[in-house]
Amino acid sequence: MRHRGRLFVLSGPSGVGKGTLRTQALKGIEGLAYSVSCTTRSPRPEDREGVDYRFVSEDEFTRMAEQGLFLEHARVHGGPRYGTLREDVERELDAGHDVLLEIDVQGALQVRSLVPDSVMIFVLPPSEAELERRLRGRHTETESELRSRLESAKRELQQAEKYDHVLMNDDLDRASEGLRRIILSYREGGLRK
Ligand code: ADP
Ligand code: 5GP
Numbered sequence: 001m002r003h004r005g006r007l008f009v010l011s012g013p014s015g016v017g018k019g020t021l022r023t024q025a026l027k028g029i030e031g032l033a034y035s036v037s038c039t040t041r042s043p044r045p046e047d048r049e050g051v052d053y054r055f056v057s058e059d060e061f062t063r064m065a066e067q068g069l070f071l072e073h074a075r076v077h078g079g080p081r082y083g084t085l086r087e088d089v090e091r092e093l094d095a096g097h098d099v100l101l102e103i104d105v106q107g108a109l110q111v112r113s114l115v116p117d118s119v120m121i122f123v124l125p126p127s128e129a130e131l132e133r134r135l136r137g138r139h140t141e142t143e144s145e146l147r148s149r150l151e152s153a154k155r156e157l158q159q160a161e162k163y164d165h166v167l168m169n170d171d172l173d174r175a176s177e178g179l180r181r182i183i184l185s186y187r188e189g190g191l192r193k
Helices: 018-028 058-066 086-094 105-114 128-138 143-157 172-188
Strands: 007-011 032-034 037-039 053-055 070-075 081-085 098-102 119-124 165-168
Touching: 007 018, 007 105, 007 172, 018 032, 018 098, 018 172, 058 070, 058 081, 070 086, 070 105, 081 086, 081 105, 086 098, 098 105, 098 172, 105 119, 119 172, 128 143, 165 172
Parallel strands: 007 098, 007 119, 032 098, 037 053, 119 165
Antiparallel strands: 037 081, 070 081
């Protein structure tokens, strides 16, 4: 019988590099599936429907939440709503694939209580100043969105101790290798939950 896959949750403050690390993990680790989230935010020019996100209206999102379709969902930074589709995750895990979620801290803490054997990874910035520099450098938020994300970051950083692993994203290659090692260690049985 095929083993069920394992759920890995990558989380941390906005701008810390979660998306960057996720892309590298998906490229470099065979058999790792990504669960594409639903969101009510407007697509950015580079966003691909069904690849980066599934873009839905507020009404649709509310309906989906009421139908229990989400494993977790949250309103992030007081703005759009984001959610992970339960069925997508279950299908991949049942097929024996490990699944990576890249979600905000509120959502990650929901997953932690719902799926106790999930592996929780918190990505830490080298400093608050560097976090701000990365967020500004990305040019994807307005000044007030940026302020709100930095405010949330202060609260989110206090949750790091609830995670199984804290991954410092100073040097990208080193952090990426760290993430790879965590995932492969669980596969090889070196780390257990
Ligand atoms: P998140 O998904 O956590 O919001 P991103 O992956 O979008 O963060 O990264 C935010 C910005 O920081 C991007 O411009 C990205 O290229 C950059 N970045 C990510 N990791 C590093 C790193 N280790 N060193 C310097 N810049 C980084
Ligand atoms: P962005 O809109 O910049 O792509 O993402 C904003 C934030 O939403 C990021 O912190 C990202 O991790 C988080 N996010 C993306 N998808 C989900 C999801 O399905 N659930 C939750 N809770 N957060 C998500």
